[in-house]
Amino acid sequence: MRIIISGAGVGGLATAQGLLAAGHEVVVLERGELQQAGPSGYRLRLDSRAMTVLARLLPASLFTALLASGSGRAVNQRLTYLDQRLRPLGSTREGDRDVLTIGRGPLLRLLAHGIADHVREHRETRSFQITPDHVSITTTDGQTETGDVVIVAEGAHSPLRRQLLGDTGGRVLDAGMVSGRVPGRAADLGLTGIADALRHGYALATGRGGFGMFLSAHDPVTGPAVDPTVAGPIQPDLEDPYLIWALLGPTGRLPGTDAGQSVLRAAVEDLTRAWHPDIAHLPRLTDPVSLRRVALYAAPPVPAWPTTAVTLLGDAVHVVPPTGGIGASTAIRDAGHLVDALTGIGDRPALLNALHQYEQTMRDYADDIVTGSIAPLRWQHRLRHPLVYTAVTATRATTFALTGRSLPLPSRN
Numbered sequence: 001m002r003i004i005i006s007g008a009g010v011g012g013l014a015t016a017q018g019l020l021a022a023g024h025e026v027v028v029l030e031r032g033e034l035q036q037a038g039p040s041g042y043r044l045r046l047d048s049r050a051m052t053v054l055a056r057l058l059p060a061s062l063f064t065a066l067l068a069s070g071s072g073r074a075v076n077q078r079l080t081y082l083d084q085r086l087r088p089l090g091s092t093r094e095g096d097r098d099v100l101t102i103g104r105g106p107l108l109r110l111l112a113h114g115i116a117d118h119v120r121e122h123r124e125t126r127s128f129q130i131t132p133d134h135v136s137i138t139t140t141d142g143q144t145e146t147g148d149v150v151i152v153a154e155g156a157h158s159p160l161r162r163q164l165l166g167d168t169g170g171r172v173l174d175a176g177m178v179s180g181r182v183p184g185r186a187a188d189l190g191l192t193g194i195a196d197a198l199r200h201g202y203a204l205a206t207g208r209g210g211f212g213m214f215l216s217a218h219d220p221v222t223g224p225a226v227d228p229t230v231a232g233p234i235q236p237d238l239e240d241p242y243l244i245w246a247l248l249g250p251t252g253r254l255p256g257t258d259a260g261q262s263v264l265r266a267a268v269e270d271l272t273r274a275w276h277p278d279i280a281h282l283p284r285l286t287d288p289v290s291l292r293r294v295a296l297y298a299a300p301p302v303p304a305w306p307t308t309a310v311t312l313l314g315d316a317v318h319v320v321p322p323t324g325g326i327g328a329s330t331a332i333r334d335a336g337h338l339v340d341a342l343t344g345i346g347d348r349p350a351l352l353n354a355l356h357q358y359e360q361t362m363r364d365y366a367d368d369i370v371t372g373s374i375a376p377l378r379w380q381h382r383l384r385h386p387l388v389y390t391a392v393t394a395t396r397a398t399t400f401a402l403t404g405r406s407l408p409l410p411s412r413n
C-alpha cells in the first residue's frame with residue numbers, strides 16, 4: 001500500500017519507520033525542514049509505554065542510539081515541589097522505570113535516520129480528496145500526492161483535521177507559558193539553589209499570583225541511559241548540557257504570543273523579581289533564540305467520526321498542554337497502534353476495518369490523557385488567591401519539614 005503521512009514530527013516519523021519496516025510504501029509531507037544538527041529548544045520526557053513502542057518500530061541499532069542520546073530514570077528520580085524562594089514543599093517519585101528524557105532535536109534526527117529519502121520538505125498540506133479507489137492530498141504549492149491512505153500527523157491546528165472533523169481540534173486555555181534554555185550546568189553557573197532543587201530530577205517552583213516555574217536539567221553527556229561508547233553502529237546524538245525552564249501563568253499577565261525575545265525576557269525578569277535570586281537570574285543566562293511564548297491548548301473530547309481513508313494521530317487529534325509531559329509519548333503510542341493495525345493489510349475493505357479499530361483504541365485513552373494534562377493548571381489556578389497560596393505552601397512546608405513526607409497532590413480532575 002502507498003501511505004501518505006502529513007507531518008515529519010514525533011508521531012509522523014515514528015509511524016513512517018514502522019510502516020516502512022512492515023513493507024509499505026511511505027511518503028512523508030513536511031511543511032518545514034527535517035531537524036538539522038544543533039540544540040533542540042526543549043527536551044521531552046518519553047514514558048515507558050512510548051519507549052516500548054519505539055523498541056518495536058525502530059531497528060535495534062537505532063533504538064540503542066536513542067537510549068544513548070538521552071538520560072534515564074537514574075538522573076530523574078523525583079519531581080520536587082518548592083515555593084518561589086526554592087524552599088521544599090515535598091516531592092513525588094518518578095514511578096516510571098524506563099522513562100527517557102531526550103532533546104526534541106536529537107529525537108527527531110534519530111527518528112528520521114535512514115528514512116530521510118521518504119520525506120518531502122516544504123510541502124504544506126491544504127486539503128484532501130477521497131475517491132472510491134484512493135485518496136489524494138493537495139499542498140499549498142498546488143501539487144498533489146496520491147495514495148491508499150493518509151495519516152494526519154501535523155500537530156495542533158491541522159488543516160486536514162479541520163476538513164475531516166470541522167474544527168481545529170484545540171481550545172485555548174486561560175494559562176500560557178514562556179520557556180527558555182540556559183546552556184551549561186546549574187552548579188557551574190553558580191545557581192546552587194537550582195542545582196540543589198534538581199539533584200534528584202525535575203522541580204516545580206510555585207509562585208504567587210498563579211505562576212509556577214518548571215525546571216529541568218538536561219545532561220545526556222554525563223548521564224546517558226546507555227553508555228554512548230558501546231552504543232553500536234549508529235552514533236548517539238548527544239547535546240551539551242542545558243537547563244530548561246518554563247514559567248506558567250495566567251494568560252492576561254504574560255506577553256502576547258507574538259512578543260519578541262527582548263519583550264519575553266523583560267517580562268520574565270519582571271515576574272520573577274521577588275523569587276529566589278537563582279530564578280530571577282535565569283532570563284539573563286538564557287539563550288535568546290530559545291525564548292518562546294507558548295499558548296496552551298487542550299483538545300475537547302475526541303469525537304467518534306465515520307472511518308475513511310484519512311486518519312489522525314498525535315496532537316492533530318488530542319492536543320494537550322505540556323504540563324502533562326505526555327503529548328509526544330501519546331503520539332508515539334498512537335503510532336504503535338496504527339502500525340499494528342496496518343501491518344499485513346492489502347485491500348480497501350480490510351484497510352477501513354483496520355483504521356476503524358485503530359481509531360477506537362486511540363479514542364479509549366485520548367480523553368483521559370487530555371484531562372490528566374490539564375490537572376496541574378487547575379491546581380495552579382486555585383493558588384492564584386494570595387490566602388490560598390499562603391495557606392497551602394505553609395501547610396505543605398511544615399508537613400514536609402516535620403515528617404519528610406509530602407501532602408497528597410491534587411486529584412487529576
Ligand SMILES: Cc1cc2nc3c(=O)[nH]c(=O)nc-3n(C[C@H](O)[C@H](O)[C@H](O)COP(=O)(O)OP(=O)(O)OC[C@H]3O[C@@H](n4cnc5c(N)ncnc54)[C@H](O)[C@@H]3O)c2cc1C
Nearest residue numbers: 007009010011031045125154155314315325326327328329
Ligand atoms: C515546551 C514543551 C515541552 C514539552 N514536553 C513534553 C514532554 O516532556 N513529554 C511529552 O511527551 N510531550 C511534551 N511536549 C508535547 C510534544 O512536543 C507534542 O505533544 C508532540 O510533539 C506531538 O507530536 P505530533 O507528532 O503530534 O506533532 P509534532 O511533533 O508537533 O509534529 C507535527 C509536524 O507536522 C508539521 N506540519 C504542521 N502542519 C503541517 C502541514 N499543514 N503540512 C505538512 N506538515 C505540517 C510540523 O512542521 C511538524 O513537523 C512538550 C511540548 C512543548 C511545547
